[in-house]
Amino acid sequence: MGLFDLGIASAITRYVSNYHASNEQDEVSKVLSTGLALFLTLSAVIVMLSPVVAWLVVQIVQTTSVSENALFLLVIVVSFDVALFVIAGILRGYFSGIQRFGILNVASILAATQKAILFYLFLSQGYGLISMSLVAIFSSIVTLLVLFAAFKKMRGEADFAVRHVHKETAKTLIDYSRYTFIAMIAGQVIYYSDAFVIGSFVSAAAVTLYTIPWSLTEHVKKFLLGISRTFVPAVSDAYAMGDVETIRTLYIRGTKYLSIFSNLFCIGFMLYGPAFIGIWIGPDYEESCRDITIILFTIAFIQAPQMISLATLQATSQHQSASWYLMLTSCVALGLSILLVQKYGILGVAIGTAVPQIVFNGWILPRQAHKAIQIASWFYVREAIFPVIFPTILLGLTMLYLQHTYPISGYGSLLGNALAATMIYALAVFFITLRREEKTAVRAFIHRRFAGVWS
Numbered sequence: 338m339g340l341f342d343l344g345i346a347s348a349i350t351r352y353v354s355n356y357h358a359s360n361e362q363d364e365v366s367k368v369l370s371t372g373l374a375l376f377l378t379l380s381a382v383i384v385m386l387s388p389v390v391a392w393l394v395v396q397i398v399q400t401t402s403v404s405e406n407a408l409f410l411l412v413i414v415v416s417f418d419v420a421l422f423v424i425a426g427i428l429r430g431y432f433s434g435i436q437r438f439g440i441l442n443v444a445s446i447l448a449a450t451q452k453a454i455l456f457y458l459f460l461s462q463g464y465g466l467i468s469m470s471l472v473a474i475f476s477s478i479v480t481l482l483v484l485f486a487a488f489k490k491m492r493g494e495a496d497f498a499v500r501h502v503h504k505e506t507a508k509t510l511i512d513y514s515r516y517t518f519i520a521m522i523a524g525q526v527i528y529y530s531d532a533f534v535i536g537s538f539v540s541a542a543a544v545t546l547y548t549i550p551w552s553l554t555e556h557v558k559k560f561l562l563g564i565s566r567t568f569v570p571a572v573s574d575a576y577a578m579g580d581v582e583t584i585r586t587l588y589i590r591g592t593k594y595l596s597i598f599s600n601l602f603c604i605g606f607m608l609y610g611p612a613f614i615g616i617w618i619g620p621d622y623e624e625s626c627r628d629i630t631i632i633l634f635t636i637a638f639i640q641a642p643q644m645i646s647l648a649t650l651q652a653t654s655q656h657q658s659a660s661w662y663l664m665l666t667s668c669v670a671l672g673l674s675i676l677l678v679q680k681y682g683i684l685g686v687a688i689g690t691a692v693p694q695i696v697f698n699g700w701i702l703p704r705q706a707h708k709a710i711q712i713a714s715w716f717y718v719r720e721a722i723f724p725v726i727f728p729t730i731l732l733g734l735t736m737l738y739l740q741h742t743y744p745i746s747g748y749g750s751l752l753g754n755a756l757a758a759t760m761i762y763a764l765a766v767f768f769i770t771l772r773r774e775e776k777t778a779v780r781a782f783i784h785r786r787f788a789g790v791w792s
Contacts, residue, residue, distance in 0.1 A: 343379065343515075355577040357574075367501045407466070415473075455475070517660070519660040520647075523667040550626050550630035565591070565595060588649050593724060605758070609740070609755060612751060632684075643698045655705075728766045731765050
């Protein structure tokens with residue numbers, strides 16, 4: 338689904354934030370109206386092509402659990418869900434652009450909650466895939482209606498209208514989005530090709546051993562990505578005003594703050610992840626998934642802080658080179674995985690995926706960002722990376738000590754060790770990593786949140 342908007346939603350976020358910051362509401366209307374026209378065209382194409390796609394799926398997929406007619410119908414029904422998802426991209430882009438992420442979160446929570454309830458009700462009554470796809474469509478409609486109601490309530494002077502659809506605006510959106518689309522394709526190749534390589538060269542059963550730690554890294558990345566995405570409109574606002582110093586400040590502080598969170602999760606899962614998997618799924622999986630978990634979270638450890646670098650490049654429309662480098666990285670990762678899997682199995686796939694990504698995220702991407710905002714690499718390391726190093730080392734040593742002194746035997750001991758290590762890490766971050774004004778801001782935040790409790 339994420340690929341079907343061709344990266345246009347990110348372009349809408351970029352230009353809405355830009356024009357919103359300079360109070361050019363007519364330009365915001367042009368972006369929204371032209372974006373909607375593009376999305377409606379894409380959605381129409383998706384639905385019209387769905388019978389052809391459905392026929393191809395029936396020819397390719399061999400299954401005894403679903404009839405050919407049901408599979409054909411399922412693909413067509415799902416195409417409507419994809420079309421609704423694409424259309425809703427215009428509103429997701431708008432609210433991201435004006436930094437109203439709370440509205441997006443409320444819509445997502447409402448849709449996910451009603452979808453979960455309806456899935457349970459329908460499946461418990463014996464209904465199957467077609468019913469689930471219809472529930473998904475209903476959920477997409479609910480999301481679209483909630484977002485549109487919020488837009489009508491707070492749109493200001495911006496609006497959708499045919500007169501605001503302009504060819505020049507469409508060209509601007511497409512010129513920006515095509516590089517985002519290249520990065521999106523590269524991301525799909527990196528994140529989802531491993532399972533196909535393992536299934537082809539090892540076995541379908543081996544995919545499970547890889548997918549378990551992979552899914553944990555994906556949950557962590559999605560959480561961190563949710564943080565980094567807020568920097569796109571923030572940096573874009575500053576870029577529209579020509580405030581280079583604010584962009585540099587956002588970049589440095591954003592990287593430092595994201596490193597604080599990402600290091601906690603990545604080091605935590607490197608050391609406690611295998612034990613968690615053993616408790617969650619079974620003791621046999623703890624050792625089988627250990628090496629894969631460490632490798633995949635090493636990738637995340639290097640990659641997560643550089644989400645701010647990518648957000649900065651996107652916000653300043655300087656992500657072209659980074660997108661092509663990412664595509665090259667995905668191709669090299671796929672090639673290495675195919676080469677190494679034949680000798681080292683799923684471990685070879687993990688290594689083949691890791692090496693190019695570490696090079697891209699640890700070297701190429703930050704250099705691209707530093708060049709774009711004209712910041713010295715030594716200054717970046719000193720201000721954004723170095724302050725987090727000691728608390729991170731302390732976190733790792735604390736977790737190792739607790740694991741040795743209080744062996745993990747269940748969820749209780751796992752949670753206890755993790756919370757104790759997190760508290761020590763948080764104190765180290767507060768006293769070592771944060772500057773004086775940042776400490777003051779943290780104290781003020783805590784006071785506001787708990788003033789009523791303390792009183």
